Amino acid sequence: MDELLHKLGIDWRLLIAQLVNFVVLFLVLRRFLYRPVLEMLARRSQHIADGLRDATAASDRLAQVEQERGVILHRAELERQSMLERAAQEAETLRRERAVAADAEAEARIARAEREAERVREEMLAAVRAEIGDLVLAISRKATAAHLTKAQHEQLIHAAIEELRGAKL
Amino acid sequence: MNISLAAEPLLHVGTFPITNTLIMAVAVVFVLCVIAVITRRKLQLIPRGIGNAIEAVIEQILDFMDSVTHDRAQSERFLPVVAAIFLFVIASNWIELVPGLGTVGIYEMHEGKEILIPFIRSASADLNVTLAVALFSVVATQVMGMRVLGVGRHLGKFFNFSNPILGFVGILELVSEFAKVVSFSFRLFGNIFAGEVLLLVVTTLAPYVVPLPFLFLEFFVGFVQALVFSMLTLVNLQMTTQHTEH
Numbered sequence: 001m002d003e004l005l006h007k008l009g010i011d012w013r014l015l016i017a018q019l020v021n022f023v024v025l026f027l028v029l030r031r032f033l034y035r036p037v038l039e040m041l042a043r044r045s046q047h048i049a050d051g052l053r054d055a056t057a058a059s060d061r062l063a064q065v066e067q068e069r070g071v072i073l074h075r076a077e078l079e080r081q082s083m084l085e086r087a088a089q090e091a092e093t094l095r096r097e098r099a100v101a102a103d104a105e106a107e108a109r110i111a112r113a114e115r116e117a118e119r120v121r122e123e124m125l126a127a128v129r130a131e132i133g134d135l136v137l138a139i140s141r142k143a144t145a146a147h148l149t150k151a152q153h154e155q156l157i158h159a160a161i162e163e164l165r166g167a168k169l
Numbered sequence: 170m171n172i173s174l175a176a177e178p179l180l181h182v183g184t185f186p187i188t189n190t191l192i193m194a195v196a197v198v199f200v201l202c203v204i205a206v207i208t209r210r211k212l213q214l215i216p217r218g219i220g221n222a223i224e225a226v227i228e229q230i231l232d233f234m235d236s237v238t239h240d241r242a243q244s245e246r247f248l249p250v251v252a253a254i255f256l257f258v259i260a261s262n263w264i265e266l267v268p269g270l271g272t273v274g275i276y277e278m279h280e281g282k283e284i285l286i287p288f289i290r291s292a293s294a295d296l297n298v299t300l301a302v303a304l305f306s307v308v309a310t311q312v313m314g315m316r317v318l319g320v321g322r323h324l325g326k327f328f329n330f331s332n333p334i335l336g337f338v339g340i341l342e343l344v345s346e347f348a349k350v351v352s353f354s355f356r357l358f359g360n361i362f363a364g365e366v367l368l369l370v371v372t373t374l375a376p377y378v379v380p381l382p383f384l385f386l387e388f389f390v391g392f393v394q395a396l397v398f399s400m401l402t403l404v405n406l407q408m409t410t411q412h413t414e415h
Contacts, residue, residue, distance in 0.1 A: 014188060026305070034227070
C-alpha cells in the first residue's frame with residue numbers, strides 16, 4: 001500500500017499542504033470575490049428594479065399631468081371664450097348706455113339752448129317794444145300835441161301799443 | 170523524455186519536499202487571490218473593466234448552477250464551493266498549456282541518467298492536489314448537509330439502525346462518499362496527467378505545428394474536467410441538502 005501510494009506520489013504532508021492551499025483560496029475568494037460580487041449584483045438588481053419602478057411611475061405621472069394639462073387648457077379655453085363673450089356683451093351694453101346718455105345730453109343741451117334763445121328773444125322784444133312805445137309816444141306827442149286832449153293821447157298810445165303787440169317782429 | 174506519476178521535488182525544506190506542482194498550486198492560488206482582491210476594489214454599480222469581466226464569469230457560473238438547482242438562492246449558497254473548485258481546477262489545467270513552461274527546470278541525475286525536472290507542472294497532474302480538492306469537495310458537501318439538515322438528520326442517512334435495509338443503505342452511502350473522493354481525484358488526475366504525457370510525447374516526436382491540435386484538445390479537456398468536477402460537487406451538494414425541500 002505504501003509502495004502504491006509512493007508510486008502515485010501521494011505524500012500526506014503534500015496532501016495537507018495542498019488542502020490548506022485550497023482552503024485558503026476558498027476563504028479568500030468567498031471573502032473578497034463572491035460576497036462582494038453577489039452583493040453588487042443584488043444592489044444593481046435593486047437599482048434596476050427601483051429605476052424601472054420610478055420610470056413607470058414617472059411615465060404614469062407624465063400621462064396624468066398631460067391629461068390634467070389638457071383638462072386645464074380646455075377649461076381655460078372655455079373660460080377665455082366666456083370672458084370674450086361677456087366682454088363683448090358688456091362693451092355693447094356700455095356702448096348703448098353711452099349712446100343713450102349722449103343723446104339725452106345732446107337733447108338737453110339743445111333744449112337749454114332753445115330756452116335761452118327764447119328768453120333772449122323775449123327780452124329783446126320787450127326792449128324793442130318799450131323803445132318803440134317810447135318813440136311812438138314821443139312822435140305822437142310832437143305830432144298831436146296841439147290838437148288832442150290828454151285822454152285822446154292815452155287812447156292813441158294804448159291803441160298803438162295794442163297794435164304793436166299784435167304785430168310780429 | 171521523463172514521465173513521472175509523482176510530482177518532482179525541486180528542493181527540500183528539512184524533510185518536506187517542495188514539488189513543482191506545489192509551487193504551481195501556490196502560484197495559481199496567489200494569482201486567483203490577487204484577481205479577487207483587485208476585483209473587489211474595481212466593483213462598481215455601473216460595471217466596467219476587470220470587475221465587469223469577473224462579474225460576467227460569476228454570473229455565468231450562477232446561471233449554469235441554476236440549471237441544476239432551479240433555485241437562485243440555493244445556487245448562491247453553493248457558489249463559493251463550486252466556483253472555487255471550478256476556478257482552481259481550470260486555472261491549474263490551462264497553465265500546462267502555456268508554451269515553454271515545461272522546458273524550464275533543473276537537471277538532476279536519476280538512476281544514472283540526467284533528466285530535466287521542470288519548475289512548472291500542472292497542479293492537476295499531481296494526485297496530492299486532486300485528492301485535496303476532492304476531499305474538500307466531499308467534506309464541504311457533508312458540512313453543507315449538516316448545516317441545512319441538521320447534524321442528526323444528516324448523519325442519520327449513514328447510520329440508520331431503524332431496520333437492516335436502511336442500515337445497509339447507510340453503509341453504502343458512507344462507502345460512496347469515500348468512493349467519490351477516489352473517483353473525483355483519479356478522474357481529474359488521469360485526464361490531465363494523460364494530457365501532459367500526450368503533449369510531451371507529441372512535442373518530442375514532432376515539435377512544430379503538429380502539437381497544435383493537441384493543445385486545443387487539452388484546452389477543451391481542461392475546461393470539461395473543471396466543469397465535471399464542479400458540477401458533480403454541485404449535484405452532490407444539491408442531493409445532500411435536498412431533503413429540506415420535502
